[in-house]
Amino acid sequence: MRTDELRRELGVVWAEIAPFTGDVRTVRRRVARRRAVTASVVVLLLVTTVVGVITALGGGHRRVEVATTHKQLGPSQEMRHVSGWVVPTDSSANTFASVQQTLETSSVVEQYEVFPPGTAAQMLAITYLAMGRPAPPSAKTVATCSALHTRLVAVQLRSSPDAATRLRDSLANDAKLYTNPNDWDMEVVMKVGASLAQTRAIQAALAADHDLTSYRFVDHQAAYDTFKKDFADQPALVESTKPSDLPESFRLQLAPAASHATVEHRYQVLPGVDTVSGPPGGTLGGAFFSFSLAQQACGTNDRGSKP
Amino acid sequence: MAGQEFDEFFRACFDPVARALMLAGAERELAYDATQEALVRALRRWRQVRELSRPDGWVYVVAMNYVRDRWRRQARLRRHDPDRAGGWASVDPSGAIATRLCVRDAIATLPPRQRQAVVLRYVADLPLFDVAAAMGCSVGTVKSTLHAALRALRVEIDDEEDADADG
Numbered sequence: 001m002r003t004d005e006l007r008r009e010l011g012v013v014w015a016e017i018a019p020f021t022g023d024v025r026t027v028r029r030r031v032a033r034r035r036a037v038t039a040s041v042v043v044l045l046l047v048t049t050v051v052g053v054i055t056a057l058g059g060g061h062r063r064v065e066v067a068t069t070h071k072q073l074g075p076s077q078e079m080r081h082v083s084g085w086v087v088p089t090d091s092s093a094n095t096f097a098s099v100q101q102t103l104e105t106s107s108v109v110e111q112y113e114v115f116p117p118g119t120a121a122q123m124l125a126i127t128y129l130a131m132g133r134p135a136p137p138s139a140k141t142v143a144t145c146s147a148l149h150t151r152l153v154a155v156q157l158r159s160s161p162d163a164a165t166r167l168r169d170s171l172a173n174d175a176k177l178y179t180n181p182n183d184w185d186m187e188v189v190m191k192v193g194a195s196l197a198q199t200r201a202i203q204a205a206l207a208a209d210h211d212l213t214s215y216r217f218v219d220h221q222a223a224y225d226t227f228k229k230d231f232a233d234q235p236a237l238v239e240s241t242k243p244s245d246l247p248e249s250f251r252l253q254l255a256p257a258a259s260h261a262t263v264e265h266r267y268q269v270l271p272g273v274d275t276v277s278g279p280p281g282g283t284l285g286g287a288f289f290s291f292s293l294a295q296q297a298c299g300t301n302d303r304g305s306k307p
Numbered sequence: 308m309a310g311q312e313f314d315e316f317f318r319a320c321f322d323p324v325a326r327a328l329m330l331a332g333a334e335r336e337l338a339y340d341a342t343q344e345a346l347v348r349a350l351r352r353w354r355q356v357r358e359l360s361r362p363d364g365w366v367y368v369v370a371m372n373y374v375r376d377r378w379r380r381q382a383r384l385r386r387h388d389p390d391r392a393g394g395w396a397s398v399d400p401s402g403a404i405a406t407r408l409c410v411r412d413a414i415a416t417l418p419p420r421q422r423q424a425v426v427l428r429y430v431a432d433l434p435l436f437d438v439a440a441a442m443g444c445s446v447g448t449v450k451s452t453l454h455a456a457l458r459a460l461r462v463e464i465d466d467e468e469d470a471d472a473d474g
Contacts, residue, residue: 006462007429010330013414014430017329020339022321024314027343031350 108163184251198272211258331426345370368441421456
């Protein structure tokens with residue numbers, strides 16, 4: 001058989017299939033429906049954009065007015081460290097007023113900055129990302145916000161371990177708080193057996209360091225609590241580990257202009273310091289790190305008892 | 308406006324495309340849906356499609372893509388990919404077919420991708436480039452798929468394909 005014969009044979013088979021009758025009116029109806037949907041989406045987008053721009057521009061003086069409250073930052077001020085983002089659950093003025101009330105009265109909120117709703121909020125969030133400011137809103141926060149057309153509020157929390165939980169409780173159903181998991185930029189990890197005097201010396205150095213915005217001390221017990229949470233599914237491991245097996249550490253927030261390398265060198269050489277790690281790679285990584293240190297600590301005993 | 312002209316195109320196009328899809332292995336209902344969907348899309352951009360040298364070729368490509376999408380989705384649902392199905396290959400692809408007189412039986416034993424290639428190339432009479440677009444692969448892959456199909460169908464392989472690709 002040759003290809004032209006194949007064509008002919010296929011034509012015969014093709015002809016055996018019962019003919020189809022299409023309905024051109026159905027096709028026209030469906031096209032009309034799709035055009036209507038596309039048109040309404042375009043109109044909706046246009047309206048959203050216009051409203052967003054008007055709010056961003058026209059809302060300017062209102063923002064300054066509100067900014068007279070003591071915690072809210074004005075448009076020209078810059079937040080030093082963003083600990084998280086608050087997204088109201090709906091776009092109504094009432095909800096936002098109540099959220100703002102909470103932020104003003106909450107003891108854990110240091111400062112906050114409000115971004116206008118809709119497209120403008122999204123654009124600002126992207127600007128944040130592009131400028132590499134300390135903690136850009138996560139994609140999830142931006143998505144939630146632009147879907148709801150609500151305002152987006154950046155908050156700086158006081159450095160207390162349960163600040164986020166407390167703010168979440170007081171916001172209740174009015175808004176969601178998305179915290180930035182990287183609320184610290186660098187970590188100075190002490191040796192497991194570092195002396196109290198060595199730890200004190202580091203603390204004094206940190207307190208006098210102009211490259212830092214703030215620092216937080218994580219003691220044996222706090223490190224152990226995290227460890228316990230991360231390894232909750234391995235009770236045997238948790239049981240065999242004492243808080244004193246885990247190293248203490250300082251978590252640092254760098255000033256915007258500070259360089260990671262400089263700070264790292266400064267503390268790496270001090271007595272009692274085990275490692276200075278860069279930006280956090282997530283809590284699990286940290287936990288494994290502590291875990292390996294703990295094993296090292298136990299390991300010395302093992303090695304000692306080996307024949 | 309697209310009125311009269313599209314109606315004529317629709318009448319001329321619907322039946323051949325739908326039948327070709329069935330020949331390529333689609334069920335009757337799916338062939339109908341795919342053709343209709345392709346023509347809906349053609350009407351939406353009728354001004355561009357009518358300028359093409361083969362507007363019906365465009366419909367074949369879009370409809371075949373729709374069929375493949377649907378197969379893929381079904382495959383995902385039952386975790387079974389028709390493009391790599393064991394069921395199709397169960398018939399000995401060379402020996403038995405040669406003795407069969409009916410091309411319909413022979414083509415039914417081809418794996419789905421070879422079948423699609425044969426139908427698009429020899430029933431729809433599309434150039435290799437459009438066949439590649441409809442099958443979501445390169446011209447080279449289409450050529451080798453066709454070669455395999457023709458070998459299985461015991462068709463003499465002439466150099467038509469290569470000449471065609473150059474042109």
